[in-house]
Amino acid sequence: MRLFLYLPLLGLLALLGACAGSPYSLPRIETGQPEVEQPPVVTPTPTPEPGAQPSPGPTPAPELPDTTTSAHDRLLAAAEAARDRGQYDQALAYLERAQRIDPDNADIYLDMAETHAAAGRLGQARTMAERGLLYCSSTRQCNALRAYLD
Amino acid sequence: MKKTRNLLFKLSLVCLVVGIAYLVYLDARITSTFTDKMWELPAKVYARPLELFAGVELRPDDLAYELEILGYRKVGHPRSPGQVARNHGRFEIHTRGFDFPGEREPVRHVSLNIVNDRVQSIREGNSTVDLMRLDPAQIGGIYPMHGEDRVLVRLGDVPETLLDGLFAVEDQRFYQHWGFSLTGIARAAMSNVMSGRVVAGGSTITQQLVKNYYLTPERTIVRKLNELLMAVLLEIHYDKEQILESYINEVYLGQSGPRAIHGFALAARHYFDTPLDQLGLHQQALLVGMIKGPSLYNPQRHPQRATERRNVVLDAMVAQGAISAEQASVAKAMPLGLNAAPRIRDTFPAYLDLVRRQLRLEYREEDLATLGLSIFTAFDPVLQRQLENSTTTVLAQLDKGGELQGASVVTSVDSGEVVALVGGRKVSYAGFNRALDATRPAGSLLKPAVYLTALERPTHYSLATVIADAEFRISQPNGEIWEPRNFDRQAHGNILLYQGLVNSYNLATAQLGLDLGVDAVVDTLKRLGITGHVPAVPAVTLGAGAYSPLDIAAMYQTIAAGGFRTPLRSIRDIVDARGEPLHRYPLEYDRTVSLQAVNLLQYALQSVVRDGTGRGVYNYLPASFEVAGKTGTTNDGRDSWFAGFSGDLLTVSWIGRDDNGGTGLTGSSGALKLWGHFMARASRRPLAYRMPDGMETEWIDSSNGYVTGEGCPDARLMPFISGSQPRQRTNCSPRRGTISDWFQSLFRD
Numbered sequence: 001m002r003l004f005l006y007l008p009l010l011g012l013l014a015l016l017g018a019c020a021g022s023p024y025s026l027p028r029i030e031t032g033q034p035e036v037e038q039p040p041v042v043t044p045t046p047t048p049e050p051g052a053q054p055s056p057g058p059t060p061a062p063e064l065p066d067t068t069t070s071a072h073d074r075l076l077a078a079a080e081a082a083r084d085r086g087q088y089d090q091a092l093a094y095l096e097r098a099q100r101i102d103p104d105n106a107d108i109y110l111d112m113a114e115t116h117a118a119a120g121r122l123g124q125a126r127t128m129a130e131r132g133l134l135y136c137s138s139t140r141q142c143n144a145l146r147a148y149l150d
Numbered sequence: 151m152k153k154t155r156n157l158l159f160k161l162s163l164v165c166l167v168v169g170i171a172y173l174v175y176l177d178a179r180i181t182s183t184f185t186d187k188m189w190e191l192p193a194k195v196y197a198r199p200l201e202l203f204a205g206v207e208l209r210p211d212d213l214a215y216e217l218e219i220l221g222y223r224k225v226g227h228p229r230s231p232g233q234v235a236r237n238h239g240r241f242e243i244h245t246r247g248f249d250f251p252g253e254r255e256p257v258r259h260v261s262l263n264i265v266n267d268r269v270q271s272i273r274e275g276n277s278t279v280d281l282m283r284l285d286p287a288q289i290g291g292i293y294p295m296h297g298e299d300r301v302l303v304r305l306g307d308v309p310e311t312l313l314d315g316l317f318a319v320e321d322q323r324f325y326q327h328w329g330f331s332l333t334g335i336a337r338a339a340m341s342n343v344m345s346g347r348v349v350a351g352g353s354t355i356t357q358q359l360v361k362n363y364y365l366t367p368e369r370t371i372v373r374k375l376n377e378l379l380m381a382v383l384l385e386i387h388y389d390k391e392q393i394l395e396s397y398i399n400e401v402y403l404g405q406s407g408p409r410a411i412h413g414f415a416l417a418a419r420h421y422f423d424t425p426l427d428q429l430g431l432h433q434q435a436l437l438v439g440m441i442k443g444p445s446l447y448n449p450q451r452h453p454q455r456a457t458e459r460r461n462v463v464l465d466a467m468v469a470q471g472a473i474s475a476e477q478a479s480v481a482k483a484m485p486l487g488l489n490a491a492p493r494i495r496d497t498f499p500a501y502l503d504l505v506r507r508q509l510r511l512e513y514r515e516e517d518l519a520t521l522g523l524s525i526f527t528a529f530d531p532v533l534q535r536q537l538e539n540s541t542t543t544v545l546a547q548l549d550k551g552g553e554l555q556g557a558s559v560v561t562s563v564d565s566g567e568v569v570a571l572v573g574g575r576k577v578s579y580a581g582f583n584r585a586l587d588a589t590r591p592a593g594s595l596l597k598p599a600v601y602l603t604a605l606e607r608p609t610h611y612s613l614a615t616v617i618a619d620a621e622f623r624i625s626q627p628n629g630e631i632w633e634p635r636n637f638d639r640q641a642h643g644n645i646l647l648y649q650g651l652v653n654s655y656n657l658a659t660a661q662l663g664l665d666l667g668v669d670a671v672v673d674t675l676k677r678l679g680i681t682g683h684v685p686a687v688p689a690v691t692l693g694a695g696a697y698s699p700l701d702i703a704a705m706y707q708t709i710a711a712g713g714f715r716t717p718l719r720s721i722r723d724i725v726d727a728r729g730e731p732l733h734r735y736p737l738e739y740d741r742t743v744s745l746q747a748v749n750l751l752q753y754a755l756q757s758v759v760r761d762g763t764g765r766g767v768y769n770y771l772p773a774s775f776e777v778a779g780k781t782g783t784t785n786d787g788r789d790s791w792f793a794g795f796s797g798d799l800l801t802v803s804w805i806g807r808d809d810n811g812g813t814g815l816t817g818s819s820g821a822l823k824l825w826g827h828f829m830a831r832a833s834r835r836p837l838a839y840r841m842p843d844g845m846e847t848e849w850i851d852s853s854n855g856y857v858t859g860e861g862c863p864d865a866r867l868m869p870f871i872s873g874s875q876p877r878q879r880t881n882c883s884p885r886r887g888t889i890s891d892w893f894q895s896l897f898r899d
Contacts (some may be wrong), residue, residue, distance in 0.1 A: 070280060071281035073280075074280055075281070089736070090252050092736055092737070093253075093734065096565070096722075097201075100201070100565060101201055101281075103563075103564040127714065127738075127739040127740065127741050130714075131711075131714050131739055133842065133843065134712055
C-alpha cells in the first residue's frame with residue numbers, strides 16, 4: 001500500500017532528474033590554485049591536481065637567489081629586487097625578516113627608509129632612518145641615514 | 151459511494167500536490183547548497199617559522215622541541231619530508247617546505263650542527279645553506295560555532311585501498327544503487343525488529359552524506375524518509391565521484407576539544423600526523439572503521455577496541471577481494487601507528503585570544519571561521535614554553551596554596567611583536583585572560599613617565615638635578631587630602647633626579663610630577679603608548695588607574711625601543727584560501743617622545759636593576775648582562791609588577807589575586823622573580839647602550855650632583871643631553887686605574 005503511494009513520487013523524481021539538465025560543478029576545493037573562470041566540470045572524472053604541494057599564487061613565488069653569501073645579504077638583495085619592481089610591500093617583508101635576524105644592522109634600516117621613500121611614505125622613511133642612526137657605524141652609513149632627516 | 155470516491159480522489163490530488171511541492175523544496179535545498187555552502191574552512195593560525203642560519207643562537211633542545219611540535223618523526227636516517235635524526239647537537243632534517251606569503255621555502259634535506267648553543271653550519275649535500283626556515287607550527291584555528299575543521303582533498307588523491315575499505319564496510323553497492331539500497335534497508339529493518347528499537351541505519355554513503363549535510367541526528371521515520379528522498383535527488387543531480395568526494399571531506403571522525411575532525415585528510419593528520427596519501431593500509435583501515443563510531447573507536451582512548459574494529463575492516467576488505475589475506479595479516483600485525491607528538495594546537499588560548507581580538511578589528515567572525523584564511527603570527531613556541539615554565543615554577547615557589555595568579559606579556563624589542571603570552575597560572579586553560587583583561591593600578595610602573603616628562607625639558611632637568619624627597623600634602627578638588635608616603639615611611643631629603651627612580655621614592659616622584667603638571671605626565675603616558683583612560687589626578691604619578699599587562703607592555707615597548715613607538719602586533723600576514731596575500735601588518739615606528747630623554751630614562755632604568763629596587767634580577771642573570779627595568783607594588787601588596795627589557799626582549803609580569811586581596815608581595819619579591827627566571831633563560835642579547843646624536847657623558851659626584859673627575863669620591867659616569875650638564879664642579883681632579891662602574895664599562899668596546 002505504502003509502496004503504491006510512493007510510485008507517483010518516484011516518477012516525479014525521475015522527472016526532476018530529467019529537468020535538472022544544468023551542469024553542476026564539483027564542490028569548490030581550495031588547492032592554492034588561482035581562481036580563474038573555469039568552465040563547470042561536467043565530466044565525472046575529477047580533475048587531477050598537481051602534486052601535494054599547493055602553489056601559492058598566480059605565479060609561483062620566487063625562491064631566494066642563491067648568489068649572495070650571508071643570511072641577511074640574501075634578504076637585502078631580494079628586497080632590493082622587489083623594490084626595483086615596485087613591489088614595496090614585498091620588499092618591506094624581506095627587510096622585516098632581515099631585521100628579525102639581524103636587528104642591529106643599520107643597512108636594513110637604511111633600506112627600509114629607502115623603500116618607504118620610494119613608496120611615497122616620507123614620514124615613515126624619516127623615522128626608519130632615525131632609528132637606523134642608533135646603529136650606524138661608518139660615516140657613509142650615518143650620512144646616508146641623516147639624508148632622510150632633512 | 152460515488153461521493154466517497156470523489157472525496158478520495160480529491161484527497162489524493164491534494165496529497166500529490168503537497169508531495170510535489172515538498173519534493174521541489176527538497177530539491178531546491180540540495181541544489182542551492184551542495185555546491186557552495188559546504189566547505190566552510192576555519193582560519194588556521196600559525197606560529198612564527200624558526201629561522202635557521204649559521205651563527206643563530208639556538209639550543210639543541212629547543213630545536214628538538216620545535217621539530218617535535220611540528221610533528222617531525224625521529225628516525226635513524228631521514229628519507230622523506232617530516233623526518234629528523236639527531237645525535238646531540240647534530241641534526242639531519244628532511245624539511246617539509248612551506249608556502250609562505252609571497253615566498254616559497256623549498257623542501258630540503260639538511261645537516262645542521264649546533265656547537266655551544268649556536269648553529270655552526272647548515273649543509274645540503276655539498277653546498278652550504280645561508281638561510282632557511284622550518285614550516286610554521288599551527289597553533290590553533292578559528293572555527294565556526296559548531297567547531298568543524300577539515301583539510302580538503304581531491305578524490306584522486308585518496309588512496310585506492312582506503313576507498314575499497316570504505317565500500318567494503320559502508321556501502322558495497324555504491325556504484326550500483328540509486329542512493330539507497332533495499333537490501334541494506336532490509337538488513338537494518340531486520341536487526342531493528344530483532345532488538346525492538348532503531349539500532350541500525352542501513353544507510354548508503356549517499357544517505358550518510360545527506361544526513362550529515364542537511365538533517366538532524368535524531369532517528370525518526372520522517373527524518374529517514376527525508377534522507378531517502380534527498381539521497382535519490384542527490385544521485386539524480388550529481389555523479390558518483392562528486393558524491394564520494396563530498397563524503398570523504400565531510401565524514402565526521404572524532405573530536406579534539408572544541409574541534410570536530412571532519413574528512414579523511416584532516417583525520418590522517420590528526421591521528422597519524424601523516425598526509426593522507428602516505429598512510430599505511432593499517433592506518434587507512436582504522437580511519438574507515440572509525441566512521442561507525444568515532445568516539446567509540448577512538449584509538450587514543452580505546453586502543454584495544456579500535457584495533458579490533460580495524461581488523462574487522464581488514465577482514466571485510468579481504469572478503470570483498472580488495473586486498474589479499476596476506477596483506478591483511480601484515481596490516482593486522484601493525485601497531486595503531488598513532489601520532490605521538492605533543493598536541494600544541496589550541497593549547498595557547500591566551501595568545502590566540504590576542505590574535506582573535508586583532509582580527510576582529512577588521513574581519514567578521516563568520517569570515518574568519520569559514521574562508522580558509524591562513525594567519526601568520528609572531529608567536530614563538532620556544533619562548534612560550536619557557537614563559538609557561540617560569541610562571542609555573544615561580545608561582546609554585548611563592549605560593550603553594552595556589553591562590554596567586556600571574557600573567558606576562560613578552561614582546562620583541564625591535565619589532566614590537568608579541569611573541570609569548572601567559573594569561574593565568576593554568577597556562578593552557580582558556581579562562582580569564584589576565585594579560586589582556588586584568589586591569590589594575592600600576593604602582594611605580596608609571597613613574598618612568600614622570601621622569602621622562604622632566605628629562606624632556608633639558609633646560610630644567612637632567613639626571614643629576616637635585617630634587618627633594620620630602621613629605622607634603624595637598625587638598626584635591628573633591629576636598630580629599632592626598633598625602634603620599636615612601637615605602638619605608640622615611641623622607642630622604644635632597645637626592646639626584648635619577649635616584650628618585652632608582653629607589654622608587656614616592657615623595658620625590660609625586661612632587662616632581664606635580665611640579666611638571668599632572669596633565670603633562672598624563673600626556674607623556676599617552677605618547678608612550680597607553681591607549682586607555684588615564685586619570686588626571688596627582689596619584690597618577692604613583693600608578694593610579696587601571697592597566698593590563700598588555701597596556702604596560704605598550705608603554706615600556708616605546709622605552710625599550712629607544713623612543714620609537716610601535717603598536718603591539720601579533721599578526722604578520724593574512725593569506726586567503728588560495729594563498730594570495732590579503733593583509734600585511736607592517737612594522738611602523740612613530741616618534742612621539744624625545745630620543746635623548748628616553749636614552750636618559752634607559753640609563754635610570756638600568757640603574758634600577760644595578761643599584762635600586764630591581765637589583766634582584768641579578769640573582770638570575772649574569773652580572774655582565776645589561777638589562778633595564780622597574781618594579782611596581784600597589785597598596786597592601788595587591789599587585790606585584792615588574793616591567794623590563796634586555797636587547798631583544800621586553801617582558802611585563804604581574805602577580806596578584808583574582809579577588810584583589812593582598813599578596814604580601816612587592817614587585818621585587820614577586821613579579822621580579824618571574825621576570826628574572828624567564829629572562830635569564832630566554833633573552834639572548836643584553837641591552838646595548840646607543841647614544842643618539844646630541845648627547846655627552848660626564849663624571850658626576852652622586853652625593854651632590856656636581857661635575858667631578860674620574861676616580862673621585864662617589865664619581866659616576868652619566869649621560870646628558872648636550873648643554874644640560876651641571877655647572878658646579880667639585881675640586882677633585884681625575885685619577886686613573888680605578889674600578890669602573892657598569893655604565894663606564896659599556897664604553898670600553
